[in-house]
Amino acid sequence: MTTIDTPRQDVLDSTASTDNYLTHTRGFLSWILTLDHKRIGVMYTVSVLVSFLVGGMFALLLRTELLTPGRTICSAEAYNQFFTLHGAIMVFLVIIPSIPAALGNFVLPIMLGAKDVAFPRLNLFSYFLWLGGAGFTLYSLAAGGFDTGWTFYTPYSTTTTTGGVIPVLIGVFILGFSSIFTGLNFIVTVHKLRPPGMTWFKMPLFLWALYSTAIIQVLATPVLAITLCLLIVERVLNVGIFNPSMGGDPVLYQHFFWFYSHPAVYIMIVPAMGIISEIIAVHSHRQIFGYRFIAFSSIAIAMFSFIVWGHHMFMSGQSGLMNTIFSFISFSVAIPSAVKTFNWTMTLYKGTISLTAPMMYALSFLFLFTIGGLTGIHCATLNTDVHLHDTYFVVAHFHYVMMGSALIGMIGGLHHWWPKMTGKMYNEKIAITACIIVFIGFNMTFFTQFMLGSQGMPRRYYDYQPEFQIYHVISTIGSYILAIGFFTSAVCFIQSLMSGAKAPSNPWGGVSLEWQCASPPPHDNFKTTPHVGNCYDFSVVRWDEATKNYIVDHKAELAHSTSEGSH
Amino acid sequence: MKSLEPSRDAFGSDSAGRDRAARQGMWVFVIVVSVVFAATILGYLVVRLNPHMTAPWRAGNVADLPFTLLISTGVLIASSVTLHTSLKRVRRADQVGCARFAIATYWLGVAFVLLQGEAWWSMWRQKVVIEENLYAWTFYVLTALHVIHILGGLFALGIVARRAGEQKYTQASHNGIVLCGIYWHSLDVIWLVLYATLWIGSRSA
Numbered sequence: 118m119t120t121i122d123t124p125r126q127d128v129l130d131s132t133a134s135t136d137n138y139l140t141h142t143r144g145f146l147s148w149i150l151t152l153d154h155k156r157i158g159v160m161y162t163v164s165v166l167v168s169f170l171v172g173g174m175f176a177l178l179l180r181t182e183l184l185t186p187g188r189t190i191c192s193a194e195a196y197n198q199f200f201t202l203h204g205a206i207m208v209f210l211v212i213i214p215s216i217p218a219a220l221g222n223f224v225l226p227i228m229l230g231a232k233d234v235a236f237p238r239l240n241l242f243s244y245f246l247w248l249g250g251a252g253f254t255l256y257s258l259a260a261g262g263f264d265t266g267w268t269f270y271t272p273y274s275t276t277t278t279t280g281g282v283i284p285v286l287i288g289v290f291i292l293g294f295s296s297i298f299t300g301l302n303f304i305v306t307v308h309k310l311r312p313p314g315m316t317w318f319k320m321p322l323f324l325w326a327l328y329s330t331a332i333i334q335v336l337a338t339p340v341l342a343i344t345l346c347l348l349i350v351e352r353v354l355n356v357g358i359f360n361p362s363m364g365g366d367p368v369l370y371q372h373f374f375w376f377y378s379h380p381a382v383y384i385m386i387v388p389a390m391g392i393i394s395e396i397i398a399v400h401s402h403r404q405i406f407g408y409r410f411i412a413f414s415s416i417a418i419a420m421f422s423f424i425v426w427g428h429h430m431f432m433s434g435q436s437g438l439m440n441t442i443f444s445f446i447s448f449s450v451a452i453p454s455a456v457k458t459f460n461w462t463m464t465l466y467k468g469t470i471s472l473t474a475p476m477m478y479a480l481s482f483l484f485l486f487t488i489g490g491l492t493g494i495h496c497a498t499l500n501t502d503v504h505l506h507d508t509y510f511v512v513a514h515f516h517y518v519m520m521g522s523a524l525i526g527m528i529g530g531l532h533h534w535w536p537k538m539t540g541k542m543y544n545e546k547i548a549i550t551a552c553i554i555v556f557i558g559f560n561m562t563f564f565t566q567f568m569l570g571s572q573g574m575p576r577r578y579y580d581y582q583p584e585f586q587i588y589h590v591i592s593t594i595g596s597y598i599l600a601i602g603f604f605t606s607a608v609c610f611i612q613s614l615m616s617g618a619k620a621p622s623n624p625w626g627g628v629s630l631e632w633q634c635a636s637p638p639p640h641d642n643f644k645t646t647p648h649v650g651n652c653y654d655f656s657v658v659r660w661d662e663a664t665k666n667y668i669v670d671h672k673a674e675l676a677h678s679t680s681e682g683s684h
Numbered sequence: 685m686k687s688l689e690p691s692r693d694a695f696g697s698d699s700a701g702r703d704r705a706a707r708q709g710m711w712v713f714v715i716v717v718s719v720v721f722a723a724t725i726l727g728y729l730v731v732r733l734n735p736h737m738t739a740p741w742r743a744g745n746v747a748d749l750p751f752t753l754l755i756s757t758g759v760l761i762a763s764s765v766t767l768h769t770s771l772k773r774v775r776r777a778d779q780v781g782c783a784r785f786a787i788a789t790y791w792l793g794v795a796f797v798l799l800q801g802e803a804w805w806s807m808w809r810q811k812v813v814i815e816e817n818l819y820a821w822t823f824y825v826l827t828a829l830h831v832i833h834i835l836g837g838l839f840a841l842g843i844v845a846r847r848a849g850e851q852k853y854t855q856a857s858h859n860g861i862v863l864c865g866i867y868w869h870s871l872d873v874i875w876l877v878l879y880a881t882l883w884i885g886s887r888s889a
């Protein structure tokens with residue numbers, strides 16, 4: 118490393134240091150028993166990606182089965198298990214932990230300027246819980262699988278004869294606690310470990326997003342936990358409060374389930390929005406537009422998420438008044454979402470956009486989230502939902518949000534922080550090609566499902582009328598293209614690990630603290646408490662040709678902050 | 685493998701900050717537990733107040749809630765009082781008094797669990813089985829849910845009582861008692877709400 122005229126010698130030291138978190142200690146045990154949030158984040162990332170592969174295989178199997186009406190490759194019973202497993206794995210093992218637990222764990226303390234999360238042991242414990250939950254979910258396959266759908270609706274889930282129901286319920290219960298403890302850890306970390314100068318409104322927007330997500334995790338997930346407990350008791354004893362023959366109420370289960378599972382959608386999407394805020398600001402080198410609006414809209418979405426669950430139950434016999442109220446509040450969620458989209462677009466406008474892979478994923482996100490969000494309005498409108506309920510329209514809608522937005526955001530974030538996590542650059546051409554293939558495959562798969570649904574094709578059906586076949590064929594081909602796209606992405610990452618160029622500390626020109634830390638970061642992140650400036654003021658960043666790296670010029674930054682303070 | 689990290693601590697020398705963070709973490713955990721019970725009680729109310737109930741809540745000859753619950757409630761309140769006294773003693777640098785009250789709290793907690801067991805036994809003796817109706821089901825499931833949380837608290841209380849006995853808590857450093865207190869008093873309050881709900885719910889069929 119060459120010397121650069123910066124007053125922050127400590128930052129330079131940590132940049133030049135050869136010790137990093139990957140080489141600090143070696144051996145399997147030093148990873149599996151680590152308390153370092155960065156290693157835990159990496160372990161989560163690997164685990165989540167493996168689960169994604171498994172969940173994706175089931176998706177391909179069920180799409181293949183749907184190529185023709187009637188039997189194509191498997192029995193109806195096997196098909197029921199495939200879509201159930203696909204849903205349960207993708208929701209509970211992949212998307213919910215994918216951003217907070219995987220990327221969040223790695224990035225949050227560094228972005229904040231802290232050495233670690235508040236409770237490192239609890240953090241490792243959360244990861245073990247994740248492993249335990251994943252173990253039970255896998256075991257349920259050996260125990261006979263389950264065909265309840267990922268929603269485990271009663272009375273079917275308490276009466277179906279598939280043997281894996283109780284193991285998977287236990288698995289999801291444990292995964293819930295993994296999520297709760299991660300949320301608890303993040304809340305306390307953000308409150309108690311902000312270094313001097315890191316005020317709430319100096320925090321990068323990804324931290325606001327993770328904080329809002331943590332609130333949802335802590336307040337909503339316990340409801341899932343108790344619901345699954347009551348469900349297990351009921352399945353074992355055959356009696357309980359969801360059993361109408363005893364005076365119980367099966368619709369109560371739906372209320373409980375959606376009281377968690379609607380906020381869970383925001384556990385998936387809010388952190389993805391945080392990533393998009395970072396990517397768009399850094400890769401268009403422009404001060405984020407409407408910082409406070411984006412920050413508060415994350416909190417607003419978190420709050421709204423608790424009072425809209427009834428929109429999943431318009432057809433459950435819920436009273437007309439309740440339906441109207443839930444419909445109205447659901448529309449309101451569009452406001453904070455639109456605020457964010459507007460601010461991102463304004464940031465892009467007149468920004469100096471670098472079309473890197475993270476930016477490509479962010480642009481995909483904007484497009485797909487807009488479609489996913491706007492079709493949500495059809496589903497929240499009472500008179501159209503009567504028609505669309507339980508059709509492919511709903512399937513397409515939530516895939517645009519949960520996959521097209523949350524997962525695409527996660528993959529974009531993975532590219533964005535990949536140089537930081539691994540210390541290696543990836544091949545930009547391959548990564549962008551992968552992104553384009555994913556984008557085409559995704560729209561082919563799911564846009565056709567809007568058409569299927571609006572024409573009345575019900576979801577979760579094994580058989581269908583011949584006139585739907587053309588759409589199913591297009592959708593299935595799309596899913597294969599999607600798989601090729603993700604495979605290309607995997608090739609890109611593996612190639613980067615094996616022969617990627619060494620990453621500089623700041624390849625994109627970011628200002629938030631993780632870019633002022635070496636790639637990969639040292640064991641303790643920062644040698645001394647880092648200097649906190651405006652993390653979206655890109656005028657203090659300049660390109661250094663000698664090191665092929667962006668340099669954050671702290672002299673300029675200090676001058677800026679004093680001139681800001683003077684008026 | 686060089687050495688496994690023995691501990692990793694982001695607070696460094698700021699032990700007061702670490703204690704504050706631990707307390708905040710415990711409060712968040714209490715919120716988690718409260719949400720569990722709030723959801724359970726709400727679910728209870730939904731089935732209890734259901735105007736279109738398909739089966740009777742409680743047949744006329746089914747036994748009332750056992751009297752033992754009243755005694756166990758008293759014991760639990762007493763344990764909260766002793767735990768708080770223990771904290772007050774250590775704040776006044778009275779380590780012996782602190783240990784005495786911490787140990788008393790532990791045994792009162794044990795007594796509470798035994799009394800809850802006795803309540804179960806007395807219901808079962810009167811042939812109130814869980815399959816009987818929702819009145820019986822909710823009695824067993826809700827009290828069990830609470831006892832499970834109490835057992836967790838008892839485990840922590842055991843550690844605290846032992847450390848207090850070894851005089852490990854001082855006037856300056858006794859965060860363990862505080863953390864344990866936050867959890868234990870919360871479970872106490874939750875029990876009062878739960879018991880009141882069960883009692884009112886058990887009235888009339």
Ligand SMILES: [Cu+2]
Nearest residue numbers: 379426428429
């Ligand atoms: Cu919803």
